[in-house]
Amino acid sequence: MARVNDVGGQSGFGRVTVEPDEPPFHADWEARVYALNVAMLRRGVYNLDQFRDAIERMPPAEYLAASYYERWLHAVEALTAPRSGDG
Amino acid sequence: MSGQHASSQTAARVRRLEERLIDAGLTSDDELDGIIGRLLSGASPANGARVVARAWIDPAYRERLLADANAALEELGLSMSTGPQPQRFTVVPNTPDTHNVLVCTLCSCYPIALLGPSPSWYKSEAYRSRVVREPRAVLAEFGLELPAGTGIVVHDTSAESRHMVLPMRPAGTDGLAEDALAALVTREGLIGTAAV
Amino acid sequence: MAEPRFAVGDRVRALPVDPPHHTRVPRYARGQVGEVVEVQGAWPLADDRARGFGSPRVEAVYTVRFPAGALWGAAEEHWVQVELWESYLEGAT
Numbered sequence: 319m320a321r322v323n324d325v326g327g328q329s330g331f332g333r334v335t336v337e338p339d340e341p342p343f344h345a346d347w348e349a350r351v352y353a354l355n356v357a358m359l360r361r362g363v364y365n366l367d368q369f370r371d372a373i374e375r376m377p378p379a380e381y382l383a384a385s386y387y388e389r390w391l392h393a394v395e396a397l398t399a400p401r402s403g404d405g
Numbered sequence: 406m407s408g409q410h411a412s413s414q415t416a417a418r419v420r421r422l423e424e425r426l427i428d429a430g431l432t433s434d435d436e437l438d439g440i441i442g443r444l445l446s447g448a449s450p451a452n453g454a455r456v457v458a459r460a461w462i463d464p465a466y467r468e469r470l471l472a473d474a475n476a477a478l479e480e481l482g483l484s485m486s487t488g489p490q491p492q493r494f495t496v497v498p499n500t501p502d503t504h505n506v507l508v509c510t511l512c513s514c515y516p517i518a519l520l521g522p523s524p525s526w527y528k529s530e531a532y533r534s535r536v537v538r539e540p541r542a543v544l545a546e547f548g549l550e551l552p553a554g555t556g557i558v559v560h561d562t563s564a565e566s567r568h569m570v571l572p573m574r575p576a577g578t579d580g581l582a583e584d585a586l587a588a589l590v591t592r593e594g595l596i597g598t599a600a601v
Numbered sequence: 602m603a604e605p606r607f608a609v610g611d612r613v614r615a616l617p618v619d620p621p622h623h624t625r626v627p628r629y630a631r632g633q634v635g636e637v638v639e640v641q642g643a644w645p646l647a648d649d650r651a652r653g654f655g656s657p658r659v660e661a662v663y664t665v666r667f668p669a670g671a672l673w674g675a676a677e678e679h680w681v682q683v684e685l686w687e688s689y690l691e692g693a694t
Contacts, residue, residue, distance in 0.1 A: 320619070320628040326510030326561065327538045327629040327673065331531040334546060342445060342522040345412055347419040353440040354423060357432040359490075366490060367651035370512055371623035386513070386528050388415065395422055398431070493641060510627050537629065537681050538673050557679035559669075563625045564662045564684035565644050 322378035323370075348387040355394050364397045372396045443487075444522065452483050453519040453569055454590035456496070458583045461574040470496050470571070478519075485518055485567060492516075497560065498571040499597075504555050505570045506544065506597030508536045509562040516567035520595055527596065537561060547598040570597040605661035606687055611637045613665055614693040615685060623651035626689045629672055630665075630681075634693045638682065639664035646686050660687040 325331070343349040359366060372393035373381070381389065426432050459481065460467040470477040474494040475485055485494040494516065497505040509515065510533045515523040526532050536543045540557045544550075551557065560568050572594045578586060593599035607613055617632035618624070625647045641662040649657030665685050669677040 323511055324628050325530050325534040326508075326627045328530075328534040331529070331534045334526050334529060334532045334535065334543060336526045336547075337524070340524050345416065347412075347416040349441045350419050350423055350437060352444070353437040354419075354426060354432065356440045356488075357436055358426070361431055363431060364653075365650050367623055367647045368653060370647075371651040373512070374623060382530070386525065391415070391419060391422070395418075398422075398426060398429075510629075511625060538669070539677065540679050541677075558666075559679060559681045561627060561681060561683045563627060564641065564647070564686065566641055566662075566664075566684055 321374040322376070322381045323374045343387075351387050351391045351394065355390055358394060358398065368397060369393050444517070447487075448517050448519075449521040450519075450590070450592035450595060451587070452521075453516070453592075453595040454587040455481060456483070456519070456569070457571055457590045457595070458587035460496075460571055461578075461586055462583055467498075467571075471498060474569075483519065485516065487518055490565070493566040494519075495566055495568050496571050497558070497568055499573050501573070502554075502556060503558060504544075504551055504597065505558050505560060505568075506536060506540055507560050507562060507568050507570065508533055510534070510537055511561075511563060514562040514567065516569055519567075519569055520592055524592070544598060547593065549599055569595050572599075572601045575601055605640050605643075605663075607637050607640070607661070607663055607690065607692070609637050609640060612693045613637055613663070613685075613690040615665070615683075615689055616691055618689070620648065622648060624648050624689075626685055627683060630667060630683050630685070633667050633671060635665040635667035635683070637663045638666045641684065644686070646688065648686075658688070662686050663690065665690070 358364060373389045376392055460470050466477065474496045478484060478494065485492045499505055513523060513528040515527060537559050540559050541551065562568060575589065589601055591599050591601065594601040612634055614634045615626055615630045615632065618626065641664060643659050644662050645657040645659050663685055664682050667681045667683065669679045669681055672681060
């Protein structure tokens with residue numbers, strides 16, 4: 319089944335809300351998550367499609383409740399989590 | 406609402422993640438600061454606006470831009486190759502017959518180097534779900550009422566290309582210099598949710 | 602990689618796939634017929650990269666234009682362009 323991120327054409331999300339003079343980040347932690355992800359991609363810890371995949375595999379209710387950078391945080395955590403047996 | 410509390414919990418979670426990745430030798434404070442600094446200082450819709458203004462005043466540049474946008478960017482000292490992987494770049498021109506608008510229905514693909522960090526509305530489910538299905542209604546909510554005869558092309562950015570809209574040059578701007586023309590161009594114009 | 606199988610002007614159908622992994626063919630395009638308007642060159646297949654394959658398939662990516670009326674069955678008259686890897690597509694008449 320298509321994943322929760324695949325919303326093209328789906329109804330019920332309401333009007334598009336525009337935030338006037340929106341800053342690039344709404345909190346310092348959002349900028350840090352952004353930077354952590356870029357650093358991991360650069361280093362090849364994972365690739366962009368693995369990152370997208372990690373976001374898409376969030377349970378739908380969680381995905382929809384999360385803010386944009388909360389989704390990123392979830393993905394970076396999931397993709398860098400120490401595997402059991404390590405260390 | 407406990408927004409403040411939730412946000413401080415999230416901030417603490419991010420700090421733990423950051424410490425773990427730095428301890429693992431995967432990044433450093435300096436690297437992270439550098440990434441944020443370069444994004445905030447370098448990535449801006451002013452870059453896209455410069456490209457548009459040049460295309461408006463120089464028909465030969467416009468032709469090169471539409472034929473090979475990556476190369477045409479380099480002429481202005483801009484690049485789409487600064488990210489984690491190379492990206493093909495295309496510019497789609499608005500005409501009296503055709504209006505273009507960009508979206509990424511699956512995630513949030515966007516030409517950050519040329520347009521800056523994307524606005525929240527671009528990444529919202531509301532925009533991503535609706536603009537492919539009812540673009541005329543969505544554009545009207547943005548205040549863009551297109552003539553009935555203007556066709557709309559919605560570009561769903563689903564692979565490794567990134568796009569930018571080339572708006573039509575507004576009437577009555579013949580005497581303006583390149584900088585003044587660039588100042589007319591908005592981020593929304595480059596996405597296609599505004600005329601310019 | 603092999604020569605692109607499709608050319609500008611060809612009619613193609615996005616396969617009615619439903620893979621259990623990451624993919625970049627939006628569900629609204631699955632099973633739909635559109636026209637190739639651009640051949641973008643070759644790119645590693647997102648589905649393979651998402652699964653961490655060491656050597657992802659490298660395939661032509663096509664910009665395919667779909668009429669909105671066919672996608673949404675409505676009075677909408679716009680076009681939706683989607684960028685699709687070759688293995689998402691089959692020839693259509």
